[in-house]
Amino acid sequence: MGSFKSSVLILVLHLLEGALSNSLIQLNNNGYEGIVIAIDPNVPEDETLIQHIKDMVTQASPYLFEATEKRFYFKNVAILIPENWKTKPEYVRPKLETYNNADVLVAEPNPAGNDEPYTEQMGNCGEKGERIHFTPNFLTGKVASQYGSQGDVFNNPTTECSKGITGKYEAVQCQGGSCTNKPCRVDTATGLYKEGCEFIPFEPQTEKASIMFSQSIGSVVEFCTEKNHNKEAPNPQNQKCNLRSTWEVIRDSEDFQKTTPMTTQPPAPTFSLLQIGQRIVCLVLDKSGSMSNGDRLKRLNQAGKLFLLQIVEQGSWVGMVTFDSAAHVQSELVQINGATERDALTKSLPTVASGGTSICSGLRSAFAVIRKKFSTDGSEIVLLTDGEDNTISSCFNEVKQSGAVIHTVALGPSAAKELEELSKMTGGLQTYASDQAQNNGLIDAFGALSSGNGAASQRAIQLESKGLTLQNNQWMNGTVLVDSTVGNDTLFLITWTTQLPQILLQDPSGKKHDSFVVDTNAKMAYLQIPGTAKVGPWSYSLQASSQTLTLTVTSRASSATLPPITVTSKMNKDTGKFPSPMAVYAKIHQGSLPILRATVTAVIESVNGKTVTLELLDNGAGADATKDDGIYSRYFTAYDTNGRYSVKVWALGGINAAGQRVTPQQNGAMYIPGWIENGEIKWNPPRPEISKNDLQGNQVCFSRTSSGGSFVASGVPQAPIPDLFPPCQITDLKANIHGYKFINLTWTAPGDDYDHGTAHKYIIRISASILDLRDKFNESLQVNTSDLIPKEANSKEVFVFTPENISFENGTDLFIAIQAVDKSNLKSEISNIVGVSLFIPPQAPPEIPTPSPPCPDINVNSTIPGLHILKIMWKWLGELQLSVALG
Numbered sequence: 001m002g003s004f005k006s007s008v009l010i011l012v013l014h015l016l017e018g019a020l021s022n023s024l025i026q027l028n029n030n031g032y033e034g035i036v037i038a039i040d041p042n043v044p045e046d047e048t049l050i051q052h053i054k055d056m057v058t059q060a061s062p063y064l065f066e067a068t069e070k071r072f073y074f075k076n077v078a079i080l081i082p083e084n085w086k087t088k089p090e091y092v093r094p095k096l097e098t099y100n101n102a103d104v105l106v107a108e109p110n111p112a113g114n115d116e117p118y119t120e121q122m123g124n125c126g127e128k129g130e131r132i133h134f135t136p137n138f139l140t141g142k143v144a145s146q147y148g149s150q151g152d153v154f155n156n157p158t159t160e161c162s163k164g165i166t167g168k169y170e171a172v173q174c175q176g177g178s179c180t181n182k183p184c185r186v187d188t189a190t191g192l193y194k195e196g197c198e199f200i201p202f203e204p205q206t207e208k209a210s211i212m213f214s215q216s217i218g219s220v221v222e223f224c225t226e227k228n229h230n231k232e233a234p235n236p237q238n239q240k241c242n243l244r245s246t247w248e249v250i251r252d253s254e255d256f257q258k259t260t261p262m263t264t265q266p267p268a269p270t271f272s273l274l275q276i277g278q279r280i281v282c283l284v285l286d287k288s289g290s291m292s293n294g295d296r297l298k299r300l301n302q303a304g305k306l307f308l309l310q311i312v313e314q315g316s317w318v319g320m321v322t323f324d325s326a327a328h329v330q331s332e333l334v335q336i337n338g339a340t341e342r343d344a345l346t347k348s349l350p351t352v353a354s355g356g357t358s359i360c361s362g363l364r365s366a367f368a369v370i371r372k373k374f375s376t377d378g379s380e381i382v383l384l385t386d387g388e389d390n391t392i393s394s395c396f397n398e399v400k401q402s403g404a405v406i407h408t409v410a411l412g413p414s415a416a417k418e419l420e421e422l423s424k425m426t427g428g429l430q431t432y433a434s435d436q437a438q439n440n441g442l443i444d445a446f447g448a449l450s451s452g453n454g455a456a457s458q459r460a461i462q463l464e465s466k467g468l469t470l471q472n473n474q475w476m477n478g479t480v481l482v483d484s485t486v487g488n489d490t491l492f493l494i495t496w497t498t499q500l501p502q503i504l505l506q507d508p509s510g511k512k513h514d515s516f517v518v519d520t521n522a523k524m525a526y527l528q529i530p531g532t533a534k535v536g537p538w539s540y541s542l543q544a545s546s547q548t549l550t551l552t553v554t555s556r557a558s559s560a561t562l563p564p565i566t567v568t569s570k571m572n573k574d575t576g577k578f579p580s581p582m583a584v585y586a587k588i589h590q591g592s593l594p595i596l597r598a599t600v601t602a603v604i605e606s607v608n609g610k611t612v613t614l615e616l617l618d619n620g621a622g623a624d625a626t627k628d629d630g631i632y633s634r635y636f637t638a639y640d641t642n643g644r645y646s647v648k649v650w651a652l653g654g655i656n657a658a659g660q661r662v663t664p665q666q667n668g669a670m671y672i673p674g675w676i677e678n679g680e681i682k683w684n685p686p687r688p689e690i691s692k693n694d695l696q697g698n699q700v701c702f703s704r705t706s707s708g709g710s711f712v713a714s715g716v717p718q719a720p721i722p723d724l725f726p727p728c729q730i731t732d733l734k735a736n737i738h739g740y741k742f743i744n745l746t747w748t749a750p751g752d753d754y755d756h757g758t759a760h761k762y763i764i765r766i767s768a769s770i771l772d773l774r775d776k777f778n779e780s781l782q783v784n785t786s787d788l789i790p791k792e793a794n795s796k797e798v799f800v801f802t803p804e805n806i807s808f809e810n811g812t813d814l815f816i817a818i819q820a821v822d823k824s825n826l827k828s829e830i831s832n833i834v835g836v837s838l839f840i841p842p843q844a845p846p847e848i849p850t851p852s853p854p855c856p857d858i859n860v861n862s863t864i865p866g867l868h869i870l871k872i873m874w875k876w877l878g879e880l881q882l883s884v885a886l887g
Helices: 003-015 047-067 236-240 246-251 289-311 339-346 359-371 392-402 419-426 441-447 692-696 770-775 869-875
Strands: 026-028 031-033 035-039 076-081 104-106 118-120 131-134 167-175 178-182 197-201 270-275 280-286 317-323 327-335 380-385 405-411 430-433 461-470 474-482 486-496 502-506 517-519 524-532 536-544 547-557 565-571 575-577 582-590 593-596 599-606 611-616 631-636 643-652 674-677 680-683 703-714 734-738 742-748 761-767 796-801 813-821 834-837
Touching: 035 047, 047 076, 047 270, 167 674, 197 674, 280 289, 280 359, 289 339, 289 405, 289 441, 289 486, 289 524, 289 547, 317 339, 317 359, 327 339, 327 359, 359 380, 359 392, 380 419, 392 419, 405 419, 405 441, 419 430, 430 441, 430 643, 441 461, 441 547, 441 643, 441 703, 461 474, 461 486, 461 536, 461 703, 474 486, 474 547, 486 536, 536 547, 565 643, 565 703, 582 599, 582 611, 582 643, 582 703, 599 631, 611 631, 734 834, 742 813, 761 770, 761 796, 770 813
Parallel strands: 035 076, 035 104, 076 270, 104 131, 280 317, 280 380, 380 405, 405 430, 430 703, 575 703
Antiparallel strands: 026 031, 118 131, 167 178, 167 197, 317 327, 461 547, 474 536, 486 524, 486 547, 502 536, 517 524, 565 582, 582 593, 582 631, 599 611, 599 643, 643 703, 674 680, 734 742, 742 796, 761 813, 813 834
């Protein structure tokens, strides 16, 4: 029952193919290379942890090989070691491996005592997860009896398919760190067990499936297949994956399709030990003639000064190269020890634009600057250009060989089309800024360039980014919320296009702050707040006439031990082909705790300068995979042209859900309450106890902005753009029965175009066969919905009907699905299938001594089928050796 099986889930993470993750994993002759396991800087130094990681992966590789029918194994793994651990000769500097692209993160539990492994998942079924989270206790086997191996990647902890796992049901009461048991009680109205009943497996077992449900059981070595997968099981696997088994999803992946089983045993995995070092970054800045257009050079100076004065971390090494038709070294590498080095570097920013554009000259010069002091492995280059360059591909091989990460900033509509290839091949951030100064895109791009490897307390956090074009002495007014998790090293930055505006700034106590440093050449002013900024709303008022102003506020964590609230935003892909929709995601967390009920807005700007505003939601519908996980999502369909689009997210307020990480995770490992050995229950330690206040969470007042990078759209037709977007799939359909006659349905309304607008109508169909409903939806019995008028997208829909023209008697199962239709008669995918089972209790039900039904926690009012157990409930009496309907 060791944790070695956990590594199998890394593979599943990769097999569920999607463009969401930044993973470096690649498949090479059946072997997976480039797996990155990172140890968080806050984990106390413990060399044995490295050996535990090696042992886990080494044992998991042959296990995986057999579970995937000899198709896949782990070829090599990089272990990322924190900078604050002792150096060793065998530790080398990383190349492209960072905390941002790690597949597995090993971190201390938050809250303390909660060692549940889980997978961070933004997308839906078939899309790659972000990363797996382990704790040191989990990796070292200290909680193996509770969780066994690593948690489920995209399934629910009860993604069950094994019919042969045996055990019995007991009611569990845990308090003060210990548990007691008593017979389960049955609800006579439903025939099902009451809340608090747990399935306790026998030890040992002989069943071989399923890895995704019961990794902790030693005999389990197989995935669920279509042969043993229970399509009626109450779990998100069926809800999200159209009743498909885990093996079917894996089998449909791109990697599976392009491999064949091996005929020999695979080699053992190899490991590289990589230790994070000092940050090394070189700015490579375009100063060609086109940079004189639209105040681009001035805006470059403003954004560059923000990066040098505020964003780049203390102790980093920074150099600067400019280029036109040739490269010019403006500054060799300088270590940032204080304001002196920062100010000196800002004086090296380009002030004159002329000449042509040779991007490769700039890159080669930057490599030379770095190599004078260090290897280019793991170094970073920030490349900004606004011009076309048809020779850019000539240095692609040099870039690949360098081991450097290249972040690209495309400025204006004509930047080289191949620019993003550099960031893609090196794992860098790609951003785009238009010539619309009021959108503050260039400053946002440079503000997003905090280190991907430093501790969270060292990273700059953007609190506000706002711009406005003012007329006739208008005012730009607002407030910036400084919450208790930030406040150190806080900077207010103001830019203008013609003349210095009037600036009024006061802190929460009403004290005015007017000691701004004014740079008239760069047309900017900034104020560094000494010490820790006061918590609360900071009010600002800026007055100007006939010019554009912007305000940017950045800060850092207030404490090295209190995780700051952070917002990380991104698109699901870096390219979009019309009419395929894009999805925008914003993850809002404090450490590993999700922030719920925040107001989250995304602004997407096209190369034409047109902006579209989207409200992002954490409601488990539309683009949002999971409700209340702190990941806010929305589809984007409002393409207006081909080319680059930038993404920016604002977030305000919310609830710190302290209890969220100690409740069962939809993407977490199954917690096992205990085992039955020799007829005696041996209880595991209970989950950490939480109070009602913890579950409700605490209101937090904060403001954040985040750059979500950029993406490139293609295939967009000229206006008028045709309607080719159907409503999105309904994924949260629920059903229950009222009065033994009426079926009540609820779901979140889709839109006319995915999750925007209002659908035209709904088609609801029912069947006594779940597979017939899935595979022959159009032939299934249709429910009369003439009175059902769709509501606006993301509204709650309720519909009650009585089944007609179909048998619905005591013991009957009915399955239900919905399809939405838009005004152009485009139809959504069929919704998740739900079911109801009619159960009429007998007049005088017999006394039931501890019955043992075949499925845990199934309720007649469940959103998933009540299943055939309702027909045979009264036959199950006594303490039985159960064949649990686990899949």
